[in-house]
Amino acid sequence: MAGSHRGGQGATIYSVAELAGVSIASVSRVLQGSTAVSERTREKVLAAVEQLNYVPLSAARSLAVRHHEAHGLVLPELTGPYYAELLLGFETRAAEHGHSVVLLLAEGKKDLGRSVRQLATRVDGLAMLGSASIPEDVVMSLHGSKPVVLIAGDAHLGVEAIGAENAHSAQEIAAHLIGHGRQRLLFVGDPGASPDVRDRYHGFVLAHEAAGRAAAEPARIAFRESDGTAFADELLSAGDRPDALVCANDELALAIMHRLQDRGLDVPGDVAIVGWDDVMTARYVRPGLTTVRQPVHELGALAAERLHERVSGGEPHEGLQVLPTSVVLRESCGCAPRATRHTDH
Template sequence: MAKQQASPEVKASGATIYSVAERAGVSIATVSRVLKGGAVVAETTRQKVLTAVDELGYVPLGAARSLAVRHHEAHGLVLPELAGPYYAELLMGFEARAAELAQSVVLVLAGSRTDLPAAVRQLATRVDAIAVLGSSAIPDSVVRLLRDMKPVVVIAGEAGVGVEAVAAENLESARELAGHVLDHGRRRVLFVGDPDSGPDHRDRHAGFVAAHRDRGLEPADPVRVAPSEADGTAFARRLLRGEHEADALMCANDELALSIMTTLQDAGRDVPGDLAVVGWDDVMTARYVRPGLTTVRQPVQELGALAANRLHELVSGEPPLGHAQTLPTQLVVRSSCGCT
């Protein structure tokens, strides 16, 4: 009896594991080892295979089969990292809602991956749908790659062709927050954070600019720092050395605000007497520090839950919404802005 030929893994475009192997100049066994990620393969060979996969638009059969049969067993979640309170709360909300829907969660951290496209291709073979944080750490090309493989929801990002989005409102609350600081009489307010790091920070900066122009003022250029404790501390030290001039700081998140405020206080500066400091997120610590941190409360756990719920709906066959789902945010006034 003739030996049965192994069935090729086929994508709708016609690309197969054989065509990938031919393009890369390796065996199909090598292609399989690279895509499974477990076996040791020379780095040059691995790169040849991954380049061929990208060029041919190849998706392993396991990913296509999972999408076709709708197993409803797992959701993927791609985050830049887990450091800081925002990501922990987001993951808690996502995981809790997924559990209610009898879904497991497979997590990929973009910041720890040397080859993120390969990691998300592997992820797509294990889950029915994927949520991705809208961040500069996760390029649009990765979102497009995922979109071609599975239903995708972008968190704190923007909807696009074949991609839905869930977000918290940013622009108007940022406008209100910045306006509140300006109405205390502060006239040298700096936005601390990078508007290019993601749509949420971009919109917070846009609200900062709008509040100035509402009052006939010209906003200062943003101080572009990453939204982490270490970067907040480093900025505060530069401020203490006189590298920046400010009487108030509007920080892109609470992690920055709290680290800056603590560093300034440790150096003997009075907050808010010398410098007002406000943040964004309303993490638990914001209400316990002294002075209490004026900030904007956003429903981070609810945002994660909404993303998991929407993935389940898409996998279950509900039609795309065609617009982003947006949760409200709320200004929380304490005393770091100068209020008593």
């Protein structure tokens, strides 16, 4: 019966064949990418593989002897400075341990779960970014079959999870704007896109509650430069504009600030703008961008380090390992020039 099949380490090519109702040879041909099988057989085998969370035995043997000497890294995309810095930190640390890195981008994949399972056969372990682009069931599908480290995601039993602090710094930066006398703050970014942004909006709400205010609903937009520019255009035509924007990342903040300034608005006079990440550009624009510095390179390096330890036989850490962030005050929030300082957590 199908209900008797176990996934993960308990799954074998025999149980896949039994569940799919085909021969072992057919399963082998499908997994090797052969075209000498019917589409119906292929679909049945792949459905059984997915249900059982099956990783081919050859990959399991490779894990035992560390034959691959490669780590997999799954990211939503590579646009923007965040992903580049994360990848750099990950690759640098992996190389120190003698591992190569195989990169998989979620964007454009019709069946991400299948792509990730295929990647798992070529590497010793995987690190994945926690986001809406990489659903939780994809992460958990490898549970028990390959070491997994989740970056900037929620902790799950048996899955290593690391991230940067979000809520406290977001509360602090929003409270700072309220302290500047700003009355109509707006959070720009979609809290549903990732646990990181969800927690940043939570900190935004906490700052309002502490001030006896009700927080506005967020402006749920994506995090690319073009999305920030389009949002700024909408803002310019709005009747009752906010007087402060708390952006989910620097890419949005910089794009919005540039567009508003081009259209004659003063930052921070007409609208204060703050971001998140502290990318290099943030310190060179005028006004300098107030933001939150998070250790992106260190996150990538820690993910590779923990993956190396797991592949070497170490047990996963329980809960979420959190790296500190720090508020960086510049002029875009209303602070006087050269008042830049850091607030560490």
